[in-house]
Amino acid sequence: MSQARRSSAGEESRSRILDAAEALFADHGYDGVSIRQITEAAGVQTSMVNYYFGSKDALWSAVFERRSAHLGESRRSRLDALERHHAPASPPLESLIDAFVRPILEARLSGDPGWQSFTRLIAQASNTPNVRNVEQLSQQYDPTARRFIAAFGHALPDRSEEEVMWGFSFLMGAMLHIFAETRRVDRLSDGHYRSASLERITDHLTPFLAAGFRACRAAPDSSRPSEGPAP
Amino acid sequence: MSQARRSSAGEESRSRILDAAEALFADHGYDGVSIRQITEAAGVQTSMVNYYFGSKDALWSAVFERRSAHLGESRRSRLDALERHHAPASPPLESLIDAFVRPILEARLSGDPGWQSFTRLIAQASNTPNVRNVEQLSQQYDPTARRFIAAFGHALPDRSEEEVMWGFSFLMGAMLHIFAETRRVDRLSDGHYRSASLERITDHLTPFLAAGFRACRAAPDSSRPSEGPAP
């Protein structure tokens, strides 16, 4: 109805609302932020949220959708390039992990505070499994995730599907927790290391995940840890 | 009336409120749950929360504190035993990871739905870094975490303090994401694997984390050298 001519006047109000909502939702969650807080931060009237998005719920979805598409495309195009380059063999595990992790990491490091808020929002939503979050995350990220899981499985041909699944879960958890920015490392190291220095994290994250993935299988002795070093 | 000795009559109402709050907070977060929802689920009057806890904020803290002490004690006693047994050498990495992970995993697998809710609550709070969560988590878990980080450092003597810190962050993220119970694995595997089958997870989690920890250092062929070589 209003698609054609919505590129001029109200577009800035619309995006200002999205920016404010993104930042506030990232810090306090959906229920921790009111429409009045969002519109005040955006410098618009309260009723503008319902005018542009229809409801608070739809605003939440719009915040998700604005940046998720770019993320998925970047991941898939990297995976496409890898599979093309290594075909018919499987791309090496490290490069697959890198293709999955680097897009969100680079977005995070781009300096755009919107991407910083968005990654915090994703981290928070991913660990709060109510209906709203699960539906939104599933819709935005499951198709790409399936492709990567299959690729991980091909790169680890002697792993069962279940083991690949667990490894993917650990990968997601480790990656997301970094984005949550709890600044816990800052406190635990008495300020020696600032988690703001995320530039170096890929250097550590990818080796960690690749080695973990390769080791992610049931230990022969499961119940108790061995007393001595493993052979 | 049936109980032999009840320290006070209202102790059951108090714990029923805690149970209901724990379950609801775990699913919807602090702001997503109202006192009226909690008291209705607990089968008590609305004003009982303020009678027993003083405020909604204090109820949140009480939910945290009820189970956190046990968790910390279990972790520390396992670490004590390990250090005593291996002194003056460092306990092996796998056993340290096990000492950190197993208490919360066993609590999770105990069958008590309260512990299941609580672990989901911890996972959610750990990735939502507002003031309330950070203060609560820091107060409850930082002292024990410092001890484990030091132990990890001793078990990995050729790792810098920063590398150990990153490894610990990845460990926390991977562990917590499992507890969040997003059931993402269920969907992504089309129901082949149910994340409810957490019994086998230690078999995968500990090898994953140990291998990751050992590999958690900047890649040797990294294009950009870090601040300087480790001494």
Next chain:
DNA sequence: CCATTGATTGAACGTTCGTACAAATTTCTT
């Protein structure tokens, strides 16, 4: 046995919530 105390009830308090809508204003098309 009554007095006292803790536990519980039920009803309010003032505030804030998401949403709706008519009127006013701005912007664009013709």
Next chain:
DNA sequence: AAGAAATTTGTACGAACGTTCAATCAATGG
């Protein structure tokens, strides 16, 4: 310039929020 459409304003509504409090109930100890 005129009219239509899009945007913004300001206000109002009913519901739900956290909290308070006097009154009532139940149990215990002296």
